[in-house]
Amino acid sequence: MTSAPRTARGARTRAALLEAAEHVFAELGYADASVVRITERAGVAQGTFYLYFDSKLDLFDELVDDLNRRVRRAMSEASAAAPDRLSAERAGFRAFFAFTAEHPALYRIIRAAEFVSPRALHRHYDRIVEGYAEGLAEAQRHGEVRPDLDPDVAAWALMGIGELVGMRWVLWERDAEGGVPDHVLDQVALLVDGAIGRRTAPATTREENGS
Amino acid sequence: MTSAPRTARGARTRAALLEAAEHVFAELGYADASVVRITERAGVAQGTFYLYFDSKLDLFDELVDDLNRRVRRAMSEASAAAPDRLSAERAGFRAFFAFTAEHPALYRIIRAAEFVSPRALHRHYDRIVEGYAEGLAEAQRHGEVRPDLDPDVAAWALMGIGELVGMRWVLWERDAEGGVPDHVLDQVALLVDGAIGRRTAPATTREENGS
Amino acid sequence: MTSAPRTARGARTRAALLEAAEHVFAELGYADASVVRITERAGVAQGTFYLYFDSKLDLFDELVDDLNRRVRRAMSEASAAAPDRLSAERAGFRAFFAFTAEHPALYRIIRAAEFVSPRALHRHYDRIVEGYAEGLAEAQRHGEVRPDLDPDVAAWALMGIGELVGMRWVLWERDAEGGVPDHVLDQVALLVDGAIGRRTAPATTREENGS
Amino acid sequence: MTSAPRTARGARTRAALLEAAEHVFAELGYADASVVRITERAGVAQGTFYLYFDSKLDLFDELVDDLNRRVRRAMSEASAAAPDRLSAERAGFRAFFAFTAEHPALYRIIRAAEFVSPRALHRHYDRIVEGYAEGLAEAQRHGEVRPDLDPDVAAWALMGIGELVGMRWVLWERDAEGGVPDHVLDQVALLVDGAIGRRTAPATTREENGS
DNA sequence: AATGAATGAGAGTTCATTCAT
DNA sequence: TATGAATGAACTCTCATTCAT
CATH class of the missing domain: 1.10.357.10 (Tetracycline Repressor, domain 2)
Structure with missing residues (x-):
C-alpha cells in the first residue's frame, strides 16, 4: 500500500509521475505505456514509481x-x-x-x-x-x-x-x-x-x- | 507473407481463427488477447496461426x-x-x-x-x-x-x-x-x-x- | 497450464530442466535459485521453462x-x-x-x-x-x-x-x-x-x- | 558498521526490531521476510533498521x-x-x-x-x-x-x-x-x-x- | 536517533514469432 | 497443411540498501 507523500519532495515526484503518465499514455496507450517509459520521462528510478502508486492500473x-x-x-x-x-x-x-x-x-x-x-x-x-x-x-x-x-x-x-x-x-x-x-x-x-x-x-x- | 488458403480445409481453419479471434478480442481486448488463446479456442496449434496471418495485428x-x-x-x-x-x-x-x-x-x-x-x-x-x-x-x-x-x-x-x-x-x-x-x-x-x-x-x- | 511433452525432444528438454534444477536448488536453495540460472544450466531459453512447468514452485x-x-x-x-x-x-x-x-x-x-x-x-x-x-x-x-x-x-x-x-x-x-x-x-x-x-x-x- | 545503542530509547528500538524480526521470520521465512515488514511491525522507519544492524543477514x-x-x-x-x-x-x-x-x-x-x-x-x-x-x-x-x-x-x-x-x-x-x-x-x-x-x-x- | 524518499538490480512470468519436422 | 518446441525480449513489480534531512 502506498501512502500520500509526506514531504514536499515526495509531492513533487508524485506530480512528475502523473504528468509523465498523461503524456506516455496519450502517446502509446495503456498497454504499451510501460512503467519504465513513464519513470524515464519523469526522471526517476523504476522503483520510485511504486512509492506512489500501487500499480500501473x-x-x-x-x-x-x-x-x-x-x-x-x-x-x-x-x-x-x-x-x-x-x-x-x-x-x-x-x-x-x-x-x-x-x-x-x-x-x-x-x-x-x-x-x-x-x-x-x-x-x-x-x-x-x-x-x-x-x-x-x-x-x-x-x-x-x-x-x-x-x-x-x-x-x-x-x-x-x-x-x-x-x-x-x-x-x-x-x-x-x-x-x-x-x-x-x-x-x-x-x-x-x-x-x-x-x-x-x-x-x-x-x-x-x-x- | 501468407497467401489465401488453397484447400477447403485451409479455408475452414482460417475461418475458425477469425471467429475465435472475434470472441477473444471482444472478451479481453487486443493487448490481452494472446495468440495462444486464439489458437486454443480455434483448436489449432500456435504455429498454424502464421500460416494464415502475418501477425496478430x-x-x-x-x-x-x-x-x-x-x-x-x-x-x-x-x-x-x-x-x-x-x-x-x-x-x-x-x-x-x-x-x-x-x-x-x-x-x-x-x-x-x-x-x-x-x-x-x-x-x-x-x-x-x-x-x-x-x-x-x-x-x-x-x-x-x-x-x-x-x-x-x-x-x-x-x-x-x-x-x-x-x-x-x-x-x-x-x-x-x-x-x-x-x-x-x-x-x-x-x-x-x-x-x-x-x-x-x-x-x-x-x-x-x-x- | 503445461502439458506433458509430446515429442522425444520435449521429454529430453524437460528432463534437462529437472536435472539442472536439482543441482541449482541444492547449491543455492530455493530462494536464490532463479529460473534464469536453472535454464542456463539446462542450456535452454528462459521461456522454455514455462513450457514444462507452471512456475518455479x-x-x-x-x-x-x-x-x-x-x-x-x-x-x-x-x-x-x-x-x-x-x-x-x-x-x-x-x-x-x-x-x-x-x-x-x-x-x-x-x-x-x-x-x-x-x-x-x-x-x-x-x-x-x-x-x-x-x-x-x-x-x-x-x-x-x-x-x-x-x-x-x-x-x-x-x-x-x-x-x-x-x-x-x-x-x-x-x-x-x-x-x-x-x-x-x-x-x-x-x-x-x-x-x-x-x-x-x-x-x-x-x-x-x-x- | 553499527554500534551498540547509546541511549535507552535506542535500546528499545533495537529490541523492538529483534522481536518483530522473530515473528516475521517465523511467519514468512528468511527470504520472504522483507526489511519493510520487519520495520513496519516494529513501528519504525526503514532507514532506522540500518542504525542497528548491518544487514538483514x-x-x-x-x-x-x-x-x-x-x-x-x-x-x-x-x-x-x-x-x-x-x-x-x-x-x-x-x-x-x-x-x-x-x-x-x-x-x-x-x-x-x-x-x-x-x-x-x-x-x-x-x-x-x-x-x-x-x-x-x-x-x-x-x-x-x-x-x-x-x-x-x-x-x-x-x-x-x-x-x-x-x-x-x-x-x-x-x-x-x-x-x-x-x-x-x-x-x-x-x-x-x-x-x-x-x-x-x-x-x-x-x-x-x-x- | 530517526525519517522517508530514492535507487536500480533482479526476480518470475508472458508472449509474438520462428522453425524443424 | 499442421504441429509443438523453442526463443528471448519485454513486462510488472519487489527489495535490500543508501542518503539527505
Whole structure:
C-alpha cells in the first residue's frame, strides 16, 4: 500500500509521475505505456514509481479521475458564462474540443479504458452525464428545451456527438489553432439546437405544409 | 507473407481463427488477447496461426474490416426498407444497436483500435460516414433534411449518438431482448429528427412569433 | 497450464530442466535459485521453462516428489536384502546416508521446503514415515521390536536420527568415500537397536540388579 | 558498521526490531521476510533498521544466536532439576517441545538457515550438542549411560529425535496445551532410554536366553 | 536517533514469432 | 497443411540498501 507523500519532495515526484503518465499514455496507450517509459520521462528510478502508486492500473485510474475533473470544470466554466441555452451549448462544446486538443490524453485514455478499467470508464461518463442531464432538465423547466425530451438519453447522445466530432476534427485533423474549425462548430450548434430546442410548430404542421 | 488458403480445409481453419479471434478480442481486448488463446479456442496449434496471418495485428485489421462490412450491411438493409427519412433513421439505429448487442466485439474492438491500428480505425469510421453522409445529401435533395446542414459533420455527429447510446444501453445495461429499450430508441429518433429534419418555420420565425 | 511433452525432444528438454534444477536448488536453495540460472544450466531459453512447468514452485514440488521416490526406493532395496531387523536398520541408514551424499539436493531442498511448499514437505515425510512405521509394526509382530513401542512415533524419531546425523557427517564433514564413517554408522546402529530392540529382562530387573 | 545503542530509547528500538524480526521470520521465512515488514511491525522507519544492524543477514545471525541461548537455558534448567538421567531426558525433551511451541521461530528459522547462514546454523547445533554430549559423558561416568556409546554421535542422534518429533507434533499438529501429547512424550522417553540406557545383560545374553 | 524518499538490480512470468519436422 | 518446441525480449513489480534531512 502506498501512502500520500509526506514531504514536499515526495509531492513533487508524485506530480512528475502523473504528468509523465498523461503524456506516455496519450502517446502509446495503456498497454504499451510501460512503467519504465513513464519513470524515464519523469526522471526517476523504476522503483520510485511504486512509492506512489500501487500499480500501473492504479495510476491509470487516478489519471482518468483527474482528467475527468478537469474537463468538467472547463466545460461548466465555459457554459456558465453564456446568456442562453444555445450559446451555452456552443460554449460547452467549444471548451470540450479545446480541452481535447490540449489534452489528447483524455480522449485516448478514455477510449482505451474499456478493457483496462471499466470502472474508471463508467465513473468518467457517469459524472459528465450527471451534470449534463441536470443542466438539460433545468433548461426544460425554463422552457428552453423541448419538454418531451428525456434529459438522460439526451445527455448521452450529445456527449456522443462531442466524442466523435472531437475525434474527427481535433484528434485526426485539427486546424491551426488546435480547435475544430468554426464551420464544424457551427454545424454542431445547429444540430444540437435542432435536437433539443423547442419547435415553433408541432410536427403535424409540417405535413400540412408539405401537402 | 501468407497467401489465401488453397484447400477447403485451409479455408475452414482460417475461418475458425477469425471467429475465435472475434470472441477473444471482444472478451479481453487486443493487448490481452494472446495468440495462444486464439489458437486454443480455434483448436489449432500456435504455429498454424502464421500460416494464415502475418501477425496478430494483421488479423486484427482483417477483423475490423470484416465487422465493418457486416455492420454497414445490417444498417443499410434495415434503412433501405423504410418509407421515409425519419423511419429510415429509426430503423438504422435499431439495426446498429441490434448488431452491437449480437457482436459486442465490434464495439469493443473498435474502441480499442485507437492505439492498435489507427489506420483500421480510420477506415472503419470513414466507410460508415461515407455512406451515411451520402444518404443525408440525397435526403437533402428530396427536401427531407434541412438544407443548411453539412452532411459530413452531421454523419459524424449522428454516429456519435449511436456510439454512446449503444455503449450505455447495449453494452452496459441491455434489456431482456438484448436491444435498447423502446423508450430510448424513441428518444434517439426524436433527437435525430430534430437535429436533421426540416423545420416548418426558419429559426428566426420563432423569434418573430415570440414577440 | 503445461502439458506433458509430446515429442522425444520435449521429454529430453524437460528432463534437462529437472536435472539442472536439482543441482541449482541444492547449491543455492530455493530462494536464490532463479529460473534464469536453472535454464542456463539446462542450456535452454528462459521461456522454455514455462513450457514444462507452471512456475518455479511447481518444479520444486515435482523435484521433491521425485527425490522422495528415489530415496525410498534406495532405502527399501537396501533393507530388504538384510537377514534380520538389526542389519536391516543398519543397511537402511547406510543407504540413506549414501543417497544423501550423492544427492545433497534431497537434504537441502527438504529443509528449505518448510516455507516454500509445506505441502510438499508434508508429503515427503509422511511417505517415508508410512513405510517405516509399517516395517516396524511388522517387526513387532515377529518379535523383533519391543511390543510397547508406537511404530509411528518411533518412525519419526528414527527419521530424525538419520536427518541430523546425515547433516553432521554427510553434508558438513563427509569422509573420503562420501558416506558416514563406519564408527558413526556403528553408533547409530547401536542407538537404534537399543531404542527399538527387545530387552532381555524387564526394566525392573535392572533396578534389582543394581541394588 | 553499527554500534551498540547509546541511549535507552535506542535500546528499545533495537529490541523492538529483534522481536518483530522473530515473528516475521517465523511467519514468512528468511527470504520472504522483507526489511519493510520487519520495520513496519516494529513501528519504525526503514532507514532506522540500518542504525542497528548491518544487514538483514546480520539481524538473522543475531536472532539465531539469541534463540539458541534461550532454548539451551530452557532445556538445561528443566533437566537440572531432575533426580536421574531418565527423568532428566524426559524433562529436557519436554522443555524443548514447550519452547518450540512458544517460539516456532526457533524451529522454522533454524531449518531455513541452511542456505541463509550456514555459520549460524553450525553454531546453533554445535552449541547444543556440546552441552548435550558433555551431559552424556558425565552420565556415563556415573554409570547411567551405556559405556560403549560415543556421546557425540548420541547427542546428534537425540537432537534429531527432538527435531522431527517436534516438527510433527508441535509445529504440524499441536495439542490443546501447545505441547506434544503425553503419549508421544512417553514414547520418546522410552526410545531415548532404550537407546542410551545401560542394559542389564549384554546383547549376547539374549541369544543364550533364547536358546 | 530517526525519517522517508530514492535507487536500480533482479526476480518470475508472458508472449509474438520462428522453425524443424 | 499442421504441429509443438523453442526463443528471448519485454513486462510488472519487489527489495535490500543508501542518503539527505
